[in-house]
Amino acid sequence: MKHARRLLLASLLALSACEDSSPDPTPLPDAGAAADAGVPPGTPPGEPVPDAGTPTTNVPRFEHYIRRQPYPRMVLEVDGWGGYTPTASVADKLTKGLLGILDKESVEVRVDQAFPGKGKDHAWTNQELLALAEETGTLEVPVGTIKLHVLLVDGHSAMDTDQGRVLGLAFPWTHLVLFRQTMDTLCNKGSPLNPCAKAELGVWAHEVGHQLGLVSNGLAMSTPHKDETHGAHDASDTCIMYWAYEGSSGLADLIGLFGDAPNLGFDAACLADLDAVKNRP
Ligand SMILES: [Zn+2]
Incomplete structure (x- = not known):
């Protein structure tokens, strides 16, 4: 079951058909997971940002996140269900971290809307979340x-x-989801070490990493570091892009390793991939 779940997670991120390399023919149990099927890299469905006359043809969106032009500024729009808003220290660390690894003039977290939510027992399907x-x-x-x-x-x-x-x-390539209630129930909220904030930052950074094209998720690798059995993830568990860090199985390690890690926990191999696009003329 666990393996099937990993494949399913990977399939959400599959732009270069990660599943094709897997011998496991397990059908996806959740119809929502196929929401991005058939979308070739660089042509994402739906573009909620008003088009400012930007030449996006044939340029993958992740390059626009990484490079200075034609979008010098980046905004992370946050909508919270269940009344959730980003933890202030987390938003601060994330924006500062992204400013350090992307070529942007500014990176800003903007809380847009807070909704009542679906209740603590609601099981979100991927289809519901995408909608x-x-x-x-x-x-x-x-x-x-x-x-x-x-x-x-x-x-x-x-x-x-x-x-x-x-x-x-x-x-791919515009939306990411953080299961804040799940995180909060698994970390020790009362601890002075603030593990829930570390979890929030780590998982957020990991999901942003996928939007940036990591690992081999559209973004070319400077050196081989993809975990071939876990889709768009890093082979090293010292990188925030390790597969286990978006699920409960890796949460304790994530909290222990990445709370104040430099560069949001992206290791040298991931940074090299980003730099290659960032520094390209
Ligand atoms: Zn992941």
């Missing part, structure tokens, strides 16, 4: 600004199993 993301990711941003949309949700993922719970998802 919700497309419906709510409507914040308009100025010309020259690229937007990445973030949903914080109550309840939990319908993909959760007894073996593992999902903490985050990324839909």
Whole structure:
């Protein structure tokens, strides 16, 4: 079951058909997971950011997140269900971290809307989440600004199993989801070490990493570091892009390793991939 779940997670991120390399023919149990099927790299469905006359043809969106032009500024629009808003220290660390690894003039977290949510027992299907993301990711941003949309949700993922719970998802290329209620129930909220904030930052960084094209998720690798059995993930568990860090099985390690890690926990191999696009003339 766990393996099937990993494949399913990977399939959400599959732009280069990660599943093709897998011998496991397990059908996807969740219809929503196929939402991005058939979408070739560089031509994402739906573009909620008003087109500012930007020449996007044949340029993958992740390059626009990484490079300075034609979008010098980046906004992370956050819509919270269940009343969730980003933890202030987390938003601060994330934006500072992204400023360090992307070529942007500014990176800003903007809380747009807070919704009542679906309740603590709701099991979100991927189809529901994608529909919700497309419906709510409507914040308009100025010309020259690229937007990445973030949903914080109550309840939990319908993909959760007894073996593992999902903490985050990324839909190519515009929306990502953080299961805040799941995180908060698994970390020790009362601890002075603030493990829930570390979990939030780590999972958020991991999902942004997928939107940036990691690992081999559209973005070319400078050196081989993809975990071939886990889709768009890093072979090294010292990188935030390791597969286990978007689920409950890797949460304790994530909290222990990445709270104040430099570069948001992206290791040298991931940074080299980003730099190759960032520094390209
Ligand atoms: Zn992942």
